Amino acid sequence: MRSVSKARVWLGLPVLLAGVGLVLSFPSLAPNPYLLSVGIVVLNYAVLSTAWNFMGGFTGYISLGHGALAGLGAYGTALLITKAGMPSFAALFAATAIVALLAIPLGFAALRVRGASFVIVSIALVLILLLVFQSWASLTGGSSGLVVPRPFPQLLRPEHHRVFYYLFAGLLALALLCWWLIDRSRFGLGLKAVREDEDKAESLGTPTFAYKLVIFTVSAAFTALGGGLYALWFGDLDPVFQFSILSGAYMVLMALLGGVRNLFGPVLGALIVGIGLEYFKVEYGNTPLHLVASGLLLAVVVMFMPDGVIPSVSNVFGRFFQPTRASIREVSAEQLREEARR
Amino acid sequence: MTAPRNLETVELTKRFGGVTALDGASIAFHDGKINAIIGPNGSGKTTYFNCVTGMIRADSGQTTYRGHDITRRPPHAIAAAGIGRTFQLCRVFPRMSALDNVLVAARPGGVATRLRGARGRAEVARAREWLAHMGMDHLEGVEAGNLSWGQQKLLELAGVLMSEPETILLDEPAGGVNPALIDRIAALVRELNAAGKTFIIVEHNMDLVMNLCEHIVVLDRGRPIAAGPPSVIRSDERVLGAYLG
Numbered sequence: 001m002r003s004v005s006k007a008r009v010w011l012g013l014p015v016l017l018a019g020v021g022l023v024l025s026f027p028s029l030a031p032n033p034y035l036l037s038v039g040i041v042v043l044n045y046a047v048l049s050t051a052w053n054f055m056g057g058f059t060g061y062i063s064l065g066h067g068a069l070a071g072l073g074a075y076g077t078a079l080l081i082t083k084a085g086m087p088s089f090a091a092l093f094a095a096t097a098i099v100a101l102l103a104i105p106l107g108f109a110a111l112r113v114r115g116a117s118f119v120i121v122s123i124a125l126v127l128i129l130l131l132v133f134q135s136w137a138s139l140t141g142g143s144s145g146l147v148v149p150r151p152f153p154q155l156l157r158p159e160h161h162r163v164f165y166y167l168f169a170g171l172l173a174l175a176l177l178c179w180w181l182i183d184r185s186r187f188g189l190g191l192k193a194v195r196e197d198e199d200k201a202e203s204l205g206t207p208t209f210a211y212k213l214v215i216f217t218v219s220a221a222f223t224a225l226g227g228g229l230y231a232l233w234f235g236d237l238d239p240v241f242q243f244s245i246l247s248g249a250y251m252v253l254m255a256l257l258g259g260v261r262n263l264f265g266p267v268l269g270a271l272i273v274g275i276g277l278e279y280f281k282v283e284y285g286n287t288p289l290h291l292v293a294s295g296l297l298l299a300v301v302v303m304f305m306p307d308g309v310i311p312s313v314s315n316v317f318g319r320f321f322q323p324t325r326a327s328i329r330e331v332s333a334e335q336l337r338e339e340a341r342r
Numbered sequence: 343m344t345a346p347r348n349l350e351t352v353e354l355t356k357r358f359g360g361v362t363a364l365d366g367a368s369i370a371f372h373d374g375k376i377n378a379i380i381g382p383n384g385s386g387k388t389t390y391f392n393c394v395t396g397m398i399r400a401d402s403g404q405t406t407y408r409g410h411d412i413t414r415r416p417p418h419a420i421a422a423a424g425i426g427r428t429f430q431l432c433r434v435f436p437r438m439s440a441l442d443n444v445l446v447a448a449r450p451g452g453v454a455t456r457l458r459g460a461r462g463r464a465e466v467a468r469a470r471e472w473l474a475h476m477g478m479d480h481l482e483g484v485e486a487g488n489l490s491w492g493q494q495k496l497l498e499l500a501g502v503l504m505s506e507p508e509t510i511l512l513d514e515p516a517g518g519v520n521p522a523l524i525d526r527i528a529a530l531v532r533e534l535n536a537a538g539k540t541f542i543i544v545e546h547n548m549d550l551v552m553n554l555c556e557h558i559v560v561l562d563r564g565r566p567i568a569a570g571p572p573s574v575i576r577s578d579e580r581v582l583g584a585y586l587g
């Protein structure tokens with residue numbers, strides 16, 4: 001066992017360093033501002049799906065409502081700048097704090113139900129917020145949108161992109177660090193127990209509801225940070241895009257595609273989906289074709305790669321490196337239950 | 343009986359739609375003993391466990407543990423109060439390693455300790471001890487879902503013991519288990535009982551119950567119809583009646 005995990009570290013470290021090097025040097029390598037902006041979009045997706053994965057990955061609660069939390073972060077940041085006159089980044093952190101506080105009552109309501117019911121409740125959250133933000137035009141600009149002042153008005157466009165690229169990269173690093181820390185903690189083990197069997201975890205002394213509420217709040221905070229930073233970068237908000245089920249669905253797709261049990265799963269998913277979406281936009285313009293492709297991809301992932309691409313790929317490697325894995329399995333519990341039923 | 347009270351229920355009632363699973367069950371168990379609950383299928387034994395551990399809420403009635411009211415406490419608080427349990431259809435975390443299955447149950451200290459690494463040296467040492475106690479130390483890295491039924495039962499028990507309960511409820515520990523393993527589980531129960539743990543065991547294997555348990559409660563259609571030591575229960579006419587139909 002131990003030699004396997006050591007080999008993992010030795011294989012993983014160069015990959016990690018190469019990845020970090022690539023991310024950091026991308027702005028210098030990108031030949032034009034357009035590609036740099038694609039890099040920012042992918043990083044933004046990576047932040048959002050990693051943020052989603054605090055909830056979805058650890059506890060197995062599939063939220064389709066996280067798009068609304070990102071939207072709240074975006075609108076909160078924008079409104080605190082335009083209406084309250086706060087400096088850009090103070091507004092970003094204040095909006096994040098507000099969304100985190102809001103997540104507590106939201107969690108109290110939503111986390112009482114499990115499985116499909118939770119998914120429905122999370123969808124309801126998006127629809128309600130969309131209605132509110134669309135109809136409250138005096139505050140939000142309604143469907144004509146809201147312009148967010150730039151935080152660095154003196155910067156030219158390529159420089160603006162470059163600065164935000166590194167801000168998103170820093171935020172992603174922070175989110176990944178937090179996820180990693182929780183993953184190896186006792187708190188994280190309790191959350192994973194919730195994912196596997198919530199009642200059993202509770203019977204062993206894990207305060208499952210409190211755990212879910214805390215991780216939901218953390219997840220909401222990172223999602224709001226991602227949304228708020230996007231608002232500062234993009235400078236223009238429209239409720240139809242900010243509060244769409246689609247943006248939440250993309251977070252789910254990216255995390256599932258890469259693998260929710262893996263620290264870098266959502267990042268990999270964001271890379272694949274982000275580049276794919278951009279490709280469809282360039283090749284086919286504004287057609288709903290990318291929706292069809294996303295839907296198909298989701299179906300394939302759920303049916304054939306329930307743990308995402310990372311475990312599937314490393315399984316292939318694993319078979320390659322240790323062809324004679326010892327089998328301790330005599331008869332599985334499932335088989336026994338099956339027999340008992342007959 | 344001078345033994346102090348352990349778990350005690352007063353008029354515990356639970357209905358599922360038209361079915362009355364528990365019908366005003368007033369039962370008291372004694373501290374430091376190996377107690378048993380027996381009764382025909384569907385007599386409410388598992389429901390009784392579920393109610394006293396807070397997994398389902400009784401419609402009415404009261405539960406106390408060592409004199410403290412625990413009727414409306416959530417399950418994790420009841421576990422923290424010192425009551426551990428296993429499930430009739432053995433429950434483990436199938437995609438966690440055997441070691442993690444045991445580590446999950448480590449008693450959390452304050453908030454700060456929950457952010458500490460899950461594999462702290464002291465916890466891992468204790469978890470390995472329990473696995474070794476079950477003869478499973480060589481399986482610590484195996485995903486629990488890949489273990490055999492008997493191994494899963496032992497693993498579930500190791501997890502419960504890791505949570506340091508004073509009182510342990512076992513729901514059919516001998517169900518689907520081979521005779522050698524039954525002997526092993528019985529020996530384990532005796533050993534832990536000698537170390538001060540109280541047991542309440544739901545079991546259909548009468549040989550095991552009569553040999554192992556000092557106090558037996560007989561449940562029939564959600565009510566206790568007899569209680570006493572094996573010698574008394576064995577010759578009780580109501581018990582024979584309930585079992586024979």
Ligand SMILES: Nc1ncnc2c1ncn2[C@@H]1O[C@H](COP(=O)(O)OP(=O)(O)O)[C@@H](O)[C@H]1O
Pocket residue numbers: 358361362363381382383384385386387388389390
């Ligand atoms: N979750 C449930 N929903 C509906 N009926 C239930 C449920 N749990 C138990 N029952 C019913 O309650 C009665 C007692 O069941 P149970 O406590 O499992 O009995 P035992 O463990 O003694 O075999 C049975 O009639 C059973 O069908």
Ligand SMILES: [Mg+2]
Pocket residue numbers: 387388389430
């Ligand atoms: Mg039962």
